[in-house]
Amino acid sequence: xxxxxxxxxxxxxxxxxxxxxxxxxxxxxxxxxxxxxxxxxxxxxxxxxxxxxxxxxxxxxxxxxxxxxxxxxxxxxxxxxxxxxxxxxxxxxxxxxxxxxxxxxxxxxxxxxxxxxxxxxxxxxxxxxxxxxxxxxxxxxxxxxxxxxxxxxxxxxxxxxxxxxxxxxxxxxxxxxxxxxxxxxxxxxxxxxxxxxxxxxxxxxxxxxxxxxxxxxxxxxxxxxxxxxxxxxxxxxxxxxxxxxxxxxxxxxxxxxxxxxxxxxxxxxxxxxxxxxxxxxxxxxxxxxxxxxxxxxxxxxxxxxxxxxxxxxxxxxxxxxxxxxxxxxxxxxxxxxxxxxxxxxxxxxxxxxxxxxxxxxxxxxxxxxxxxxxxxxxxxxxxxxxxxxxxxxxxxxxxxxxxxxxxxxxxxxxxxxxxxxxxxxxxxxxxxxxxxxxxxxxxxxxxxxxxxxxxxxxxx
Amino acid sequence: xxxxxxxxxxxxxxxxxxxxxxxxxxxxxxxxxxxxxxxxxxxxxxxxxxxxxxxxxxxxxxxxxxxxxxxxxxxxxxxxxxxxxxxxxxxxxxxxxxxxxxxxxxxxxxxxxxxxxxxxxxxxxxxxxxxxxxxxxxxxxxxxxxxxxxxxxxxxxxxxxxxxxxxxxxxxxxxxxxxxxxxxxxxxxxxxxxxxxxxxxxxxxxxxxxxxxxxxxxxxxxxxxxxxxxxxxxxxxxxxxxxxxxxxxxxxxxxxxxxxxxxxxxxxxxxxxxxxxxxxxxxxxxxxxxxxxxxxxxxxxxxxxxxxxxxxxxxxxxxxxxxxxxxxxxxxxxxxxxxxxxxxxxxxxxxxxxxxxxxxxxxxxxxxxxxxxxxxxxxxxxxxxxxxxxxxxxxxxxxxxxxxxxxxxxxxxxxxxxxxxxxxxxxxxxxxxxxxxxxxxxxxxxxxxxxxxxxxxxxxxxxxxxxxxxxxxxxxxxxxxxxxxxxxxxxxxxxxxxxxxx
Numbered sequence: 001x002x003x004x005x006x007x008x009x010x011x012x013x014x015x016x017x018x019x020x021x022x023x024x025x026x027x028x029x030x031x032x033x034x035x036x037x038x039x040x041x042x043x044x045x046x047x048x049x050x051x052x053x054x055x056x057x058x059x060x061x062x063x064x065x066x067x068x069x070x071x072x073x074x075x076x077x078x079x080x081x082x083x084x085x086x087x088x089x090x091x092x093x094x095x096x097x098x099x100x101x102x103x104x105x106x107x108x109x110x111x112x113x114x115x116x117x118x119x120x121x122x123x124x125x126x127x128x129x130x131x132x133x134x135x136x137x138x139x140x141x142x143x144x145x146x147x148x149x150x151x152x153x154x155x156x157x158x159x160x161x162x163x164x165x166x167x168x169x170x171x172x173x174x175x176x177x178x179x180x181x182x183x184x185x186x187x188x189x190x191x192x193x194x195x196x197x198x199x200x201x202x203x204x205x206x207x208x209x210x211x212x213x214x215x216x217x218x219x220x221x222x223x224x225x226x227x228x229x230x231x232x233x234x235x236x237x238x239x240x241x242x243x244x245x246x247x248x249x250x251x252x253x254x255x256x257x258x259x260x261x262x263x264x265x266x267x268x269x270x271x272x273x274x275x276x277x278x279x280x281x282x283x284x285x286x287x288x289x290x291x292x293x294x295x296x297x298x299x300x301x302x303x304x305x306x307x308x309x310x311x312x313x314x315x316x317x318x319x320x321x322x323x324x325x326x327x328x329x330x331x332x333x334x335x336x337x338x339x340x341x342x343x344x345x346x347x348x349x350x351x352x353x354x355x356x357x358x359x360x361x362x363x364x365x366x367x368x369x370x371x372x373x374x375x376x377x378x379x380x381x382x383x384x385x386x387x388x389x390x391x392x393x394x395x396x397x398x399x400x401x402x403x404x405x406x407x408x409x410x411x412x413x414x415x416x417x418x419x420x421x422x423x424x425x426x427x428x429x430x431x432x433x434x435x436x437x438x439x440x441x442x443x444x445x446x447x448x449x450x451x452x453x454x455x456x457x458x459x460x
Numbered sequence: 461x462x463x464x465x466x467x468x469x470x471x472x473x474x475x476x477x478x479x480x481x482x483x484x485x486x487x488x489x490x491x492x493x494x495x496x497x498x499x500x501x502x503x504x505x506x507x508x509x510x511x512x513x514x515x516x517x518x519x520x521x522x523x524x525x526x527x528x529x530x531x532x533x534x535x536x537x538x539x540x541x542x543x544x545x546x547x548x549x550x551x552x553x554x555x556x557x558x559x560x561x562x563x564x565x566x567x568x569x570x571x572x573x574x575x576x577x578x579x580x581x582x583x584x585x586x587x588x589x590x591x592x593x594x595x596x597x598x599x600x601x602x603x604x605x606x607x608x609x610x611x612x613x614x615x616x617x618x619x620x621x622x623x624x625x626x627x628x629x630x631x632x633x634x635x636x637x638x639x640x641x642x643x644x645x646x647x648x649x650x651x652x653x654x655x656x657x658x659x660x661x662x663x664x665x666x667x668x669x670x671x672x673x674x675x676x677x678x679x680x681x682x683x684x685x686x687x688x689x690x691x692x693x694x695x696x697x698x699x700x701x702x703x704x705x706x707x708x709x710x711x712x713x714x715x716x717x718x719x720x721x722x723x724x725x726x727x728x729x730x731x732x733x734x735x736x737x738x739x740x741x742x743x744x745x746x747x748x749x750x751x752x753x754x755x756x757x758x759x760x761x762x763x764x765x766x767x768x769x770x771x772x773x774x775x776x777x778x779x780x781x782x783x784x785x786x787x788x789x790x791x792x793x794x795x796x797x798x799x800x801x802x803x804x805x806x807x808x809x810x811x812x813x814x815x816x817x818x819x820x821x822x823x824x825x826x827x828x829x830x831x832x833x834x835x836x837x838x839x840x841x842x843x844x845x846x847x848x849x850x851x852x853x854x855x856x857x858x859x860x861x862x863x864x865x866x867x868x869x870x871x872x873x874x875x876x877x878x879x880x881x882x883x884x885x886x887x888x889x890x891x892x893x894x895x896x897x898x899x900x901x902x903x904x905x906x907x908x909x910x911x912x913x914x915x916x917x918x919x920x921x922x923x924x925x926x927x928x929x930x931x932x933x934x935x936x937x938x939x940x941x942x943x944x945x946x947x948x949x950x951x952x953x954x955x956x957x958x959x960x961x962x
Contacts (some may be wrong), residue, residue: 187623187630291632294663298628318634321661345636 045069045086046446048425054097054432056394056402057416066096068423071445076417089448094427094440097397098416099144101404102376103336104284104310104367106151108134114152117196120266123150123160124175129167134373139164139450141376142432142439144424145173147408149180149284154192155267156180159284161408165444174410177280179270184288184312186295193299200271201303203264274305280409282306288313290322297327308334308407310367311353317345319353329360334407339366339382339399341389354399355391364395365404381435393433422446557583559887559910560595564604567896569611569858569866570880579609581887584665584909589883602905602912604891610861611880612647612888612908613843614868615658616787616824617767621649621840627656628667634660640830642906642914643922644841645896647888648869648878655874657888659908672872673741673765674729678756679749690730691760693722698734739763739785739873745770745794747804754782765871770794773810774803776817785820785871790850792826811863812854822868823847823860848897861896 046068053064053076067074067082075082108130114121127148129135138146143164150157159178160171183189264272273281285307287293293309309328311319314337323329335357341350357364368375369382383396405415413422423446430437442450559581566574566589578593579586595601615621621641623630632638641649641658648668649658653675655668677683700718707715723731732738744750745768754775757764766772769786770793772779779786788811796805807813814821825846827839847860855863869879877886887910894901902922906914916922 190629289632290634294633295629298663321634345634 045074045083046089046423047080047082047086048089048096048443049092050094050096050427051092052095053417054095054397055417056098056398057418063092064096066417066423066425068446071422071447073417073419073421073423075419091427091441094429095431095437096417096425096427097432098401098414098421099424099426099442099444100142100376100379100400101365101408101415102138102143102146102367103365103404103407104149105146105371106149107138107146107371107373109148109151111151114150114156115154117155117192117267118150118152118157119155119179119181119196119270121150121157122175123148123157124171127160127162127172135164135167136450137373138376139442140439140452141373142380142426142428142442143376144426144442144444145405145414147178147404153182154189155182155196158270159408161410163444165442165449174280174408177273177278177282178408179274179281179283181283181285183285183292183296183299186292186299190295190299193296194301196268196271197275197300197303199265199268200275203268203272204275275303277305282308282409284308284310284407286310286312289316290318290320293322293325293327308336310336311338314338314340314342314353317342320344320351320356323353323356323360328357328362332361332363334363334365334403336365336367336404336407338369339379339386340369341386350389352386352389352391354386354395355389358391358395363403363406364399365407366399367404380432380437384433384435387433397432555598557910558587558596558599559907560593560599560601561609561889561891561907562595562601562603562605564607564609564891566609566881567611567861568881569862570882579881579887579889581910584887584911586881586883586885586887589881600912602891602907604905607904608892608895608901609881610645610890610892610896611865612878612890612906613645613864614648614650614822614879615641615646615840615843616650616822616868616871617828618649618651618840619828621646621658621829622651622656622666625652625654625670626667627651627654628663631656631663631666633663633666637830639914639919640841642908643903643916643919644830644843645890645892645903645906646840646843647890647906647908648874650872655872657886657908658913659911660913662909662911662913665909668874668877669872672738672874674733674738676740676742678742678744678753684752687730688756690727691734691756691762694727694730694734695760697722733762734760736761736763739765739871741765741767743767747771747774747802750775750784751778753784754778757782757784768792769814770806770810771804772819773807773813776813776819779814780817780819785822786814787822787824787868787871788814788850789824789826790846790853808849808853810853811850811860815855815859815863820867820870821859821863822871823850823863824868844896844901845899848899851897857895857897 048066048068050064050066051062053061053066055061055076061076061078064076064078065080065082066076067080067086109123109127112126146162146164148160148162150159157180158176159174159180161174161178162172181193183193270281274283283305285296287296287309307327319342327333328335337354337357339354341352343350354364354366366379366383368379379400383391383400387393387396402411402415405411405413413420414424415421417425423443425443426439427441427443428437429440438452440452441448561579561581563576563578566577566579568574568589574589577589577591578595580588580593580595580599618641621635621637623632638658638660642660646658649656650672653672654670655672657666657668659666676687678687697718697720704715704717721727729738733740740762742753742764744753744766750766750769750772753764753766756762758781763783763785765785765787766779767787769779769788772786772788790808790811793806793808796803811821811823823843823846825840825843829839830841831839843864847855847864850863851857851860866875866879869875869877878888879885881889887907889905889907890896890903891905891907892901893904902916903914904916905912
């Protein structure tokens with residue numbers, strides 16, 4: 001209890017400090033604004049004329065125009081109306097596509113690892129943007145967004161989704177809800193997952209029980225609204241604020257006598273949210289080999305929650321065994337793979353897992369083969385190899401953009417050139433699946449942030 | 461052997477007379493002659509006769525396939541809902557999985573060979589064996605005509621095929637080792653002190669039993685002393701306890717309960733030995749050790765399983781009288797000790813001699829895993845070759861087959877589950893293209909828990925060995941290994957795409 005109070009005190013003092021800093025910044029900004037406001041063109045529409053727009057969510061449109069306002073895409077098409085005072089960017093020699101998204105990397109993170117169940121810990125709490133031009137390199141490779149995973153074993157924490165352009169050391173684009181679960185050593189991981197799910201289910205049951213109990217007492221007074229409330233709420237608020245509504249002193253003291261003290265351990269609470277299917281919560285499960293999936297299935301039992309499967313051990317080659325499996329192909333699950341052809345075990349027969357998963361109806365995304373920027377640069381080349389081996393071109397492009405955003409639960413705002421999505425675009429001088437083509441321009445939220453022609457800092 | 465005709469008759473008639481275990485307890489009326497193993501045909505006939513013979517109609521209307529899990533209230537409604545298809549009539553219960561193996565020459569090991577019979581398995585157990593077994597429509601079937609069917613082999617000492625204890629949490633079910641074990645005909649492995657199924661691709665029913673035996677060391681004098689002391693302590697405790705209870709029953713209030721520290725903690729395993737709940741597993745080869753074990757077995761009345769027993773052929777009568785069971789490795793032969801004026805060293809006849817004197821004998825290869833290198837048959841991929849070597853030493857072929865199946869199961873007290881093809885046991889078979897102990901024989905299908913886990917035609921590993929096609933036809937695949945050919949995507953509602961291709 002005291003610890004929580006301490007935390008509260010600390011937080012409130014911190015908030016005050018931030019507020020103070022904010023005030024100072026506002027004062028400074030007001031001086032600056034007076035001069036900047038005059039030529040600030042933020043409110044104007046931005047129109048980008050392209051050679052081709054690969055929308056990913058829809059068709060590829062030749063000679064397309066993309067209309068952007070407020071950082072978001074307003075319209076895309078061959079002929080689109082736009083206000084006459086719009087700022088027109090001529091990229092009519094370039095192919096536009098959504099910025100690529102890496103759903104799984106630890107690039108630039110310090111080698112501090114966590115183990116055991118630390119699923120409540122956010123990576124953003126200990127995140128500082130790396131020195132150097134790592135993110136700039138990723139940006140130039142065509143990546144506009146990366147999901148950083150907390151390194152470690154077991155359940156080391158929650159992902160941090162970060163923009164590659166001017167990453168901030170706080171929340172980033174999304175820092176909560178994506179729980180990393182490693183499941184590569186079933187002997188221990190199975191037990192850990194079983195235990196935490198059991199504990200979370202127990203908390204949910206307890207809560208349900210507590211929610212129905214006061215309802216039974218209040219049923220006589222006809223106050224049915226309390227049934228849907230969690231137990232802690234009436235217990236905390238009822239005696240103080242609404243003493244009149246309670247039928248008698250006995251009934252009032254009963255919830256007050258045991259204020260339920262919902263001290264759910266935070267690492268259990270994340271799983272409670274997961275099991276309650278709270279919006280934005282999802283388990284990103286990293287499996288080593290095909291067999292781990294069967295163990296995972298045993299571990300979760302009857303529980304159901306939003307899950308993304310990461311197959312890290314593609315070199316095992318045994319993945320083809322489980323592609324049609326109940327929780328993958330049949331459930332049309334979300335999976336993330338490395339963009340590789342793999343050999344059947346003990347053989348020289350390659351197969352294309354991405355294609356098989358796609359044909360099975362799964363949502364497939366790719367993450368780089370290694371934790372290095374080189375792999376970000378090689379990604380389009382690897383995609384072309386997969387496409388040559390039977391993966392549909394559209395699926396390949398989707399896998400690095402829209403599907404990756406979908407895995408992170410951000411496909412409403414990112415991952416495609418479509419209305420109401422953020423204008424995170426890359427412009428290439430050729431087809432994205434042609435390894436010879438290069439990223440020439442990058443746009444983040446409607447702002448051209450990098451141009452190969454003008455950039456002198458990083459000639460590659 | 462004298463009564464083998466009875467066994468044949470019994471096995472053939474068993475399904476016809478309703479002797480399968482599920483039905484035997486249900487057909488208390490005894491008057492029914494309707495085959496209990498024909499669940500599909502039965503309900504269609506009953507509606508007319510059902511209501512008239514109300515109490516005794518339960519066994520007849522209740523198909524043999526589902527009486528054990530039937531709710532108590534169900535029989536009354538059974539007649540009314542009888543025409544409905546039987547397996548789907550119970551919504552709450554998961555659908556029964558049937559598997560039928562038809563044709564072929566079946567070697568059940570526990571009895572005489574059968575031909576042209578159908579083995580019907582339900583939910584991983586053998587449900588009925590007979591010539592007129594009705595196979596449910598939704599059953600997966602395997603036609604073994606022209607092949608030999610044996611119970612799955614038991615590997616008595618393995619490492620790395622399934623995971624360590626607990627196997628259901630540690631096994632890599634898509635491991636190549638597991639595939640190779642199935643290809644070698646192994647369906648049951650003993651690893652550490654656990655018996656597990658070698659079932660590729662599934663975790664269901666992988667564990668048979670844990671904590672099988674009590675492992676003892678009885679070689680060095682200090683080991684022998686401590687074992688004997690522990691056993692004596694347990695024996696004295698049991699005697700004192702018996703005396704105490706007798707006194708108490710006589711009304712003696714001063715009687716003192718014996719100190720139970722002799723059976724507490726680590727000594728509890730010795731209590732299990734004395735009570736004969738478990739057997740002691742001892743590794744011993746020399747004649748001296750074996751003699752000492754015989755004395756131990758006789759003195760304390762414990763069950764002993766000896767691994768090795770290389771010089772056992774010198775004292776087979778003693779081993780037989782002491783009731784010691786032996787797991788041999790026929791090809792492990794040490795030279796005789798020239799300094800001793802007595803028979804010593806290994807003998808090719810070891811297994812045959814022991815079997816001849818009534819010793820229960822199992823055979824296991826010297827290796828604990830599959831290596832794919834070295835001399836053929838030295839590892840688990842070819843257990844039958846080890847048994848064939850015992851045949852070379854004079855063991856009857858039937859005993860040799862038993863030594864790698866049922867006898868091996870008896871060593872670890874799992875013979876109620878595996879080791880032979882009998883009604884009620886696990887549905888573990890191998891289907892071979894020849895006699896099991898023949899050098900040229902390969903396993904064509906392996907069935908574990910009523911599920912095909914290995915099909916040589918689907919497997920690239922042994923495709924250099926000619927597939928099962930008539931020799932007049934060219935081999936279907938020219939190259940090794942054969943290319944991986946995923947089936948085209950199925951229409952909606954059809955089965956998986958990477959199932960068996962034939």
